[in-house]
Amino acid sequence: MLGRLGDAITDGDLPFNAPTTLTDLVPGVWQTLTDTGPGDQLMESELTRWRALPPGRPRAEVALGYLALRPTVDPAGTRVTPELVREFFACVQAETDASPDDPRWRRRAHGVLAFALYSLDLDGAGQDLDAAMDHLDAASRALDELTARGEAGEQERTDLNHLRVQILGHRGRVRGGRDDLDAARTLWQDVREDPGFAPGMRTLGEIQRLAEAVQEELRLRGDQAAADRHLDELTALVATLPEDHGSRPEALQLLETARAMRAAVAGGERSTPATPHTPAAHVSVSERAAALGTLGVTALLDPAVMDDPVRAEEARAALAEAHRLSTPGGDRALRFAGALAHAHAVLGFQATDPAERRRHHRRGVDLLTDALRAAGGPQHRLHPSLGMSLARLLREGPAARPGDRARAREAGLDALRGHAWAALLQTGTTDAADVVRDAAEAARDVAWWALADGALDDAAVALDAGRGLLLHAATSTGAVPDRLRAAGHAPLAAAWEAAAASARPATGPHTEPDRPTGVPSALRHKVFDALGAADLPGAHLLDPPNREETGRALRALGRDALVHLVPAAPGSVGHALVVTSRGETHLVPLPRLDADADVLRAYADATGAPTDARDLGPAGPVRPDTRTLLDRLCHWAWYAGTGPLLDAFAPAGRVPRLVLAPAGRLGLVPWHAAWREGAGGRRYALEDAEFSYTASARLLCEAAGRAAGPDTAAGLIVGDPTGDLPYAGQEADAVRRAFYPRARYLGRSTLREPDGTGTPAELLAWLRDPAGEAGGVLHLACHATVGADRDRTAQLLLRDGSLSAEELTDAVAAVPGRLGLVLLAACRSHVSGRGHDEAFSLATAFLVAGARSVVGSLWPVPDEATSVLMYLIHHHLRVDHMPPARALRQAQLWMLGAAPALPPDLPPELAARAARVDRRDPRNWAAFTHLGH
Numbered sequence: 001m002l003g004r005l006g007d008a009i010t011d012g013d014l015p016f017n018a019p020t021t022l023t024d025l026v027p028g029v030w031q032t033l034t035d036t037g038p039g040d041q042l043m044e045s046e047l048t049r050w051r052a053l054p055p056g057r058p059r060a061e062v063a064l065g066y067l068a069l070r071p072t073v074d075p076a077g078t079r080v081t082p083e084l085v086r087e088f089f090a091c092v093q094a095e096t097d098a099s100p101d102d103p104r105w106r107r108r109a110h111g112v113l114a115f116a117l118y119s120l121d122l123d124g125a126g127q128d129l130d131a132a133m134d135h136l137d138a139a140s141r142a143l144d145e146l147t148a149r150g151e152a153g154e155q156e157r158t159d160l161n162h163l164r165v166q167i168l169g170h171r172g173r174v175r176g177g178r179d180d181l182d183a184a185r186t187l188w189q190d191v192r193e194d195p196g197f198a199p200g201m202r203t204l205g206e207i208q209r210l211a212e213a214v215q216e217e218l219r220l221r222g223d224q225a226a227a228d229r230h231l232d233e234l235t236a237l238v239a240t241l242p243e244d245h246g247s248r249p250e251a252l253q254l255l256e257t258a259r260a261m262r263a264a265v266a267g268g269e270r271s272t273p274a275t276p277h278t279p280a281a282h283v284s285v286s287e288r289a290a291a292l293g294t295l296g297v298t299a300l301l302d303p304a305v306m307d308d309p310v311r312a313e314e315a316r317a318a319l320a321e322a323h324r325l326s327t328p329g330g331d332r333a334l335r336f337a338g339a340l341a342h343a344h345a346v347l348g349f350q351a352t353d354p355a356e357r358r359r360h361h362r363r364g365v366d367l368l369t370d371a372l373r374a375a376g377g378p379q380h381r382l383h384p385s386l387g388m389s390l391a392r393l394l395r396e397g398p399a400a401r402p403g404d405r406a407r408a409r410e411a412g413l414d415a416l417r418g419h420a421w422a423a424l425l426q427t428g429t430t431d432a433a434d435v436v437r438d439a440a441e442a443a444r445d446v447a448w449w450a451l452a453d454g455a456l457d458d459a460a461v462a463l464d465a466g467r468g469l470l471l472h473a474a475t476s477t478g479a480v481p482d483r484l485r486a487a488g489h490a491p492l493a494a495a496w497e498a499a500a501a502s503a504r505p506a507t508g509p510h511t512e513p514d515r516p517t518g519v520p521s522a523l524r525h526k527v528f529d530a531l532g533a534a535d536l537p538g539a540h541l542l543d544p545p546n547r548e549e550t551g552r553a554l555r556a557l558g559r560d561a562l563v564h565l566v567p568a569a570p571g572s573v574g575h576a577l578v579v580t581s582r583g584e585t586h587l588v589p590l591p592r593l594d595a596d597a598d599v600l601r602a603y604a605d606a607t608g609a610p611t612d613a614r615d616l617g618p619a620g621p622v623r624p625d626t627r628t629l630l631d632r633l634c635h636w637a638w639y640a641g642t643g644p645l646l647d648a649f650a651p652a653g654r655v656p657r658l659v660l661a662p663a664g665r666l667g668l669v670p671w672h673a674a675w676r677e678g679a680g681g682r683r684y685a686l687e688d689a690e691f692s693y694t695a696s697a698r699l700l701c702e703a704a705g706r707a708a709g710p711d712t713a714a715g716l717i718v719g720d721p722t723g724d725l726p727y728a729g730q731e732a733d734a735v736r737r738a739f740y741p742r743a744r745y746l747g748r749s750t751l752r753e754p755d756g757t758g759t760p761a762e763l764l765a766w767l768r769d770p771a772g773e774a775g776g777v778l779h780l781a782c783h784a785t786v787g788a789d790r791d792r793t794a795q796l797l798l799r800d801g802s803l804s805a806e807e808l809t810d811a812v813a814a815v816p817g818r819l820g821l822v823l824l825a826a827c828r829s830h831v832s833g834r835g836h837d838e839a840f841s842l843a844t845a846f847l848v849a850g851a852r853s854v855v856g857s858l859w860p861v862p863d864e865a866t867s868v869l870m871y872l873i874h875h876h877l878r879v880d881h882m883p884p885a886r887a888l889r890q891a892q893l894w895m896l897g898a899a900p901a902l903p904p905d906l907p908p909e910l911a912a913r914a915a916r917v918d919r920r921d922p923r924n925w926a927a928f929t930h931l932g933h
Contacts, residue, residue, distance in 0.1 A: 043079045057105075060095035063088040064109060067116035075284040077123065077327075085120065089113065103145040107152075110139035111160060118167045121174070123286040124330020129171040130522055136164055158194045161187055162201070174331050176381035176422050177521030178431030185209065203237060204247050210234040211254035218265040220434045231258055253294040260301035285325050293322035293336045300342055309350045316343035329374040334382050337371035338389055340364075348398030361399035368393065372411075378418040378542055379529060387415025388442050395449060405449070409458050412446035416465035417542040423469040424476060424541065425524050429806045432470050433834050439466040440835065444663065448569040451577070456585040457547060459577055460697075463564045463663065464544035468695035470840050474809040474848045475702050476541060477519070480527060489530050499523055545701045551583030553697075553704035557933060558657060558883070560649070562697060565641055565662040565671070567595035576645050579697070588648050592640040595665045603633045604668055607859055626859075630670075630922055634684075637674035641666075642685040649689075657690045657885070659700060667836040670858055672892075673926035687898050692885050692930045693830075695839035699847065703932040706852045709775015709820050713878075714742050716766050717779045721747040721758025721799040727913070728781035728825065731867035734907045735779055738871075739878040743777070747799070758782070760803040763796075767818060767849070775820035778851075781870070784826035784842060786833045793833025794842045796826065805833070805845035819851035821877070821884055825870045830856030830929050847932055853884040857927040865924035868914045869895055875903045885930040895925035 053059040066073055067088050074080040096109045117132035140160055146152035165188045172180030192202045210230050217227035238255045241248045296319035305311045319340040326333035341364035348360030368390040375383050391412035394404040419439035426432040443466020450459035484493035499519040531541055550562055564577040574593025578586040606629050649656040660671055672691040675684045694700045719732025729748045736743050747758035756762040783797035792804035830843040843856030872891035876882045893899035897919045917924055
């Protein structure tokens with residue numbers, strides 16, 4: 001058998017992906033191998049013969065055959081032990097090292113070693129997938145040599161690329177690296193279009209791709225229509241497989257899982273599913289485990305199982321057996337452990353006997369505890385889901401006890417660390433947004449539990465752990481090389497810098513436009529593993545700052561408190577969780593603070609449409625209802641949040657200086673514009689306090705550590721680059737002439753020849769200029785938009801193009817201290833295009849890019865009033881020497897009629913405009929918010 005196997009490998013007739021080849025080579029061997037006694041005896045005798053062979057090519061070829069056909073040689077998973085795998089690897093590697101001038105051997109050897117590592121990891125044996133990719137790269141280099149000699153063709157290249165698709169996709173699924181998944185999908189498009197690629201393999205690859213696409217559209221993007229399109233294609237493709245096709249059972253499992261997830265996530269009636277394959281006795285242990293696990297998982301995805309104890313028990317039994325058959329500690333075992341714990345929870349809630357409820361509850365807790373221990377920490381992609389499952393079971397399970405509440409909070413907080421890891425691992429903002437989709441909801445659940453328990457420190461950590469993770473990933477990335485060197489990892493630092501320097505827009509017929517390549521997730525995995533182990537002080541890679549660290553940041557910023565505005569939870573009221581500059585935590589109950597309040601929902605519905613214009617002229621009747629809606633919203637905001645909050649702060653001889661972090665939909669509210677009726681008419685919160693905003697305590701601490709640059713009156717002014725905002729152009733001209741005569745100017749000017757037309761390239765060139773003066777001011781008087789584009793959610797609209805928030809986050813990474821203050825005199829420039837809690841806006845993107853302070857807007861702003869407000873801000877900055885937050889507040893106080901007369905240096909055209917501004921309309925001033933110093 002071994003001789004014929006070696007001959008087939010030597011002749012290149014043995015494909016990597018066809019384990020049934022052994023059956024064709026040696027008739028009757030399959031029956032012998034699947035019979036435990038004779039098969040074990042055959043294996044033992046042949047291994048004895050193999051070990052007796054002298055070192056050299058024949059011995060290595062047989063070892064290669066065992067590795068290539070391991071699933072067939074060892075269907076029960078008991079014969080090819082880890083020690084034997086290492087022995088085979090060493091034999092093949094020794095022959096490879098001895099054959100540097102034999103590219104044909106090297107191609108086969110490295111290709112099989114790559115496949116062996118992949119297949120072992122697929123079965124849960126926990127192999128090094130980076131090493132698999134290294135072997136695959138070596139096989140590709142050997143194939144290049146053969147191709148140059150005319151000794152290899154495109155078919156061999158396609159076969160290697162197909163293996164690369166499989167390994168990349170598997171590594172992406174196991175580790176959670178979205179760039180690996182994207183690369184696998186892109187390469188698959190090329191592989192499947194190769195004329196020589198086997199049609200059957202093309203069909204199976206498409207089935208796998210479509211099944212994954214259904215899940216991604218539902219779970220990551222919530223796009224039900226796209227999921228349905230993929231599901232229709234998947235159903236039609238599976239129907240083309242003959243009844244006796246060897247892969248039909250697996251295809252049916254994929255189809256049924258996709259259908260079940262469609263019903264569970266998107267709702268609606270489940271279509272009649274194809275009956276999943278019930279594993280037969282002759283399949284391998286790995287295949288049997290996968291089939292049983294699919295049966296159990298798909299049953300649990302059906303909400304009807306909650307009322308069907310028989311189906312719930314069938315699901316539990318299938319999952320228990322799948323879990324038993326899976327390699328302990330492997331990815332598959334962890335997934336099945338989580339699903340099995342869920343089955344026990346379902347059965348526990350169905351049980352009427354208290355002892356039975358407790359038994360199922362304890363079994364679920366034990367399964368999840370063991371799975372988390374085996375996962376090894378937050379770097380495992382299943383850590384967040386396993387951790388939150390344990391937290392919810394301890395808190396809300398069928399036999400939950402008050403004594404387990406602290407443990408539930410601990411498990412929940414630990415799970416949130418996994419979301420931070422997942423964000424750090426991704427190559428780009430779009431990929432990071434996909435993987436942190438559930439973080440905010442999980443964080444609010446843990447925070448609500450902590451508030452209910454009176455554990456304020458835990459609540460503050462939880463609230464911050466689920467916010468601004470995209471921004472955290474971007475700011476952490478910039479500091480990676482220095483942190484690596486501080487931790488003694490200079491080679492990793494050099495590798496990171498080299499990868500970052502080579503980042504460029506991806507190209508190719510199947511790549512998405514404007515998707516940059518960056519530091520790959522495989523390198524990120526090594527880097528953040530090293531940094532996590534180093535535990536550098538103040539790094540905050542996975543944990544938010546504690547209250548003492550937040551207090552120090554507040555003192556550095558001259559602020560009195562960070563205020564988390566937390567909406568009501570089911571069964572409880574809303575709260576303001578306050579962390580003071582002294583490092584203390586306090587709780588202010590806010591009974592009316594409800595994210596589903598009618599007035600807030602009405603405002604969100606009316607103003608949620610994307611826009612790209614600073615409205616021309618006065619606020620006017622562009623949207624006749626927006627002023628009324630905003631008035632109502634701000635009146636509600638006083639009684640729901642700002643009023644009780646300000647009552648809690650004792651007078652200190654000055655107005656309190658607060659930093660707000662509103663959760664969820666509360667981020668739409670201009671809390672500084674909350675108002676109440678007084679004896680003299682309306683009084684706004686702005687008159688009683690100075691407000692700033694932050695995406696998270698992490699970003700607050702990051703900004704607090706930025707030193708002020710020299711006051712050079714340098715900077716860049718961008719005015720009306722698109723030519724349709726005349727007041728914006730006049731505003732920019734006036735600001736430069738009065739306050740920044742040394743600043744460069746891009747766009748349209750009536751005073752002098754500009755330094756450029758205001759293109760995205762010109763703005764980026766200024767941001768990245770290493771010779772530029774530090775601490776400069778950037779004033780942008782232009783259009784901005786927030787839309788649904790997955791890769792470019794918020795954009796500045798400039799001359800001949802746009803610049804997105806995603807592009808800005810790394811714009812000045814190489815020039816620290818380049819930006820002092822950024823004023824975004826543009827529409828919705830502080831509106832997140834990636835969910836309220838991520839707060840990923842143009843304003844926060846500039847903060848991540850290194851700015852000390854940013855001013856941005858919450859809604860479409862009127863061109864005329866904005867031009868006046870912006871001039872006033874610069875006047876208070878440059879003439880009165882106010883810090884940015886105070887300068888913005890002072891300008892807004894004039895706009896609402898609560899400040900003295902206009903400055904005497906106001907240009908006549910702006911003075912005339914100011915006389916026309918309706919100072920009773922908050923749309924004219926309240927949109928603008930301050931972030932940072």
